[in-house]
Amino acid sequence: MKIETDIVIVGTGVSGLFAALNLPKDKRITMITKSDAESSDSFLAQGGICVLRDEEDYDSYFEDTMKAGHYENRKESVDIMIRSSREVIDDLISFGVEFEKQDGKLAYTREGAHSKPRILYHEDITGKEITSKLLAAVRKYPNVEIREFTEMTDLIEENGRCAGITARCEDKELEIRADFTVFASGGIGGQYKHSTNYPHLTGDALTVAKKHGIRLEHLDYVQIHPTTLYSEKPGRRFLISESVRGEGALLYNKNRERFVDELLPRDVVTKAINKQMELDGTDHVWLSLEPIPKETILSHFPNICQRCLEEGYDVTKEWIPVVPAQHYFMGGIWVDSESRTTMDCLYAVGETSCNGVHGANRLASNSLLESLVFAKRAAGDMKQKMGEQ
Numbered sequence: 001m002k003i004e005t006d007i008v009i010v011g012t013g014v015s016g017l018f019a020a021l022n023l024p025k026d027k028r029i030t031m032i033t034k035s036d037a038e039s040s041d042s043f044l045a046q047g048g049i050c051v052l053r054d055e056e057d058y059d060s061y062f063e064d065t066m067k068a069g070h071y072e073n074r075k076e077s078v079d080i081m082i083r084s085s086r087e088v089i090d091d092l093i094s095f096g097v098e099f100e101k102q103d104g105k106l107a108y109t110r111e112g113a114h115s116k117p118r119i120l121y122h123e124d125i126t127g128k129e130i131t132s133k134l135l136a137a138v139r140k141y142p143n144v145e146i147r148e149f150t151e152m153t154d155l156i157e158e159n160g161r162c163a164g165i166t167a168r169c170e171d172k173e174l175e176i177r178a179d180f181t182v183f184a185s186g187g188i189g190g191q192y193k194h195s196t197n198y199p200h201l202t203g204d205a206l207t208v209a210k211k212h213g214i215r216l217e218h219l220d221y222v223q224i225h226p227t228t229l230y231s232e233k234p235g236r237r238f239l240i241s242e243s244v245r246g247e248g249a250l251l252y253n254k255n256r257e258r259f260v261d262e263l264l265p266r267d268v269v270t271k272a273i274n275k276q277m278e279l280d281g282t283d284h285v286w287l288s289l290e291p292i293p294k295e296t297i298l299s300h301f302p303n304i305c306q307r308c309l310e311e312g313y314d315v316t317k318e319w320i321p322v323v324p325a326q327h328y329f330m331g332g333i334w335v336d337s338e339s340r341t342t343m344d345c346l347y348a349v350g351e352t353s354c355n356g357v358h359g360a361n362r363l364a365s366n367s368l369l370e371s372l373v374f375a376k377r378a379a380g381d382m383k384q385k386m387g388e389q
């Protein structure tokens with residue numbers, strides 16, 4: 001089966017959706033997703049999304065991002081992300097996204113390695129709030145078609161440029177021809193035994209890119225999140241958001257002693273937990289929410305409370321067992337600051353791409369923002385090129 005379209009987008013997470021929303025409405029856009037449209041990591045994001053609070057916050061936000069990334073970040077990308085953050089948040093609000101407010105003004109929370117509160121949130125389901133509103137907006141656009149349960153299998157290379165993709169839907173083989181192709185296909189957690197990601201996110205775009213000699217970067221930069229709920233059951237690990245520690249939760253070893261500063265960057269806290277488990281001969285450490293007022297726990301973290309209750313833990317009364325798990329991929333398909341890959345007419349956005357914002361380790365809550373900022377830039381670049389055609 002052959003499909004002709006103007007732009008094909010592989011993935012319906014925040015990056016794919018935001019690219020679609022920023023493309024011209026007179027262009028035909030085909031979006032595909034391997035699963036149903038709601039099953040993306042973007043829906044799972046809990047803690048929030050960063051924003052530059054004001055001009056005075058610039059140096060400190062820049063430094064926090066660079067420090068967490070071990071100064072391996074591309075400075076230009078970090079600057080673009082921070083400078084574009086307000087505009088993107090305003091866009092989200094215009095699509096109906098609601099963030100927590102205090103006295104009528106946006107409320108900010110804090111997470112590990114942030115030197116001040118600069119994270120917007122919606123309870124502990126920020127990703128669902130953002131992504132469901134963007135998906136609802138896309139579904140209203142008559143020029144966008146979403147094909148669910150359709151898996152990209154390869155790209156079509158013609159004279160060194162990308163001319164679309166091939167895909168599979170049930171037993172049908174599809175050829176989707178397009179002027180521009182956008183890989184927005186998320187991370188690689190499905191390759192791991194213990195991950196917070198959806199199992200169907202297996203880095204397919206990277207495999208395709210490698211096959212066609214497209215430049216990849218930092219394939220060994222994988223982030224392990226320090227705190228997921230310990231369970232002996234198989235399947236996706238449930239994340240205990242960093243903002244729980246940002247609000248005061250503490251980590252303890254088997255002897256009920258603290259062993260690390262809970263607000264250090266993720267990789268440092270993960271290392272400390274792994275070392276502690278080895279010393280203690282245990283499969284997990286403990287997280288206590290006791291320092292957080294009960295009202296804050298219930299209002300800020302209702303989803304975490306509910307999920308822990310289902311697993312037999314009342315977080316307002318008892319400690320919970322936590323263990324590190326694969327969480328995020330900082331490396332990916334190399335892109336420039338307009339999200340262009342090294343193949344003509346092919347873009348990569350979101351977790352699949354590597355624009356260098358995160359360096360060797362992502363700062364908490366920078367991923368949704370980075371995905372949105374650079375998806376919009378990809379759309380802007382395509383728009384300009386289409387204008388020139």
Ligand SMILES: Cc1cc2nc3c(=O)[nH]c(=O)nc-3n(C[C@H](O)[C@H](O)[C@H](O)COP(=O)(O)OP(=O)(O)OC[C@H]3O[C@@H](n4cnc5c(N)ncnc54)[C@H](O)[C@@H]3O)c2cc1C
Nearest residue numbers: 011012013015034042045047048152185186350351367368
């Ligand atoms: C539990 C959890 C909590 C998080 N919390 C936060 C947070 O608080 N703040 C923050 O900034 N970030 C957070 N993150 C990270 C953030 O959610 C993701 O990095 C971001 O949403 C990635 O968006 P994306 O559009 O790149 O990919 P995704 O949202 O993962 O979407 C990928 C899409 O690609 C599709 N796809 C994949 N392969 C194929 C294929 N072969 N063919 C067709 N379709 C394909 C998938 O079906 C899916 O639609 C969290 C992540 C997790 C897992």
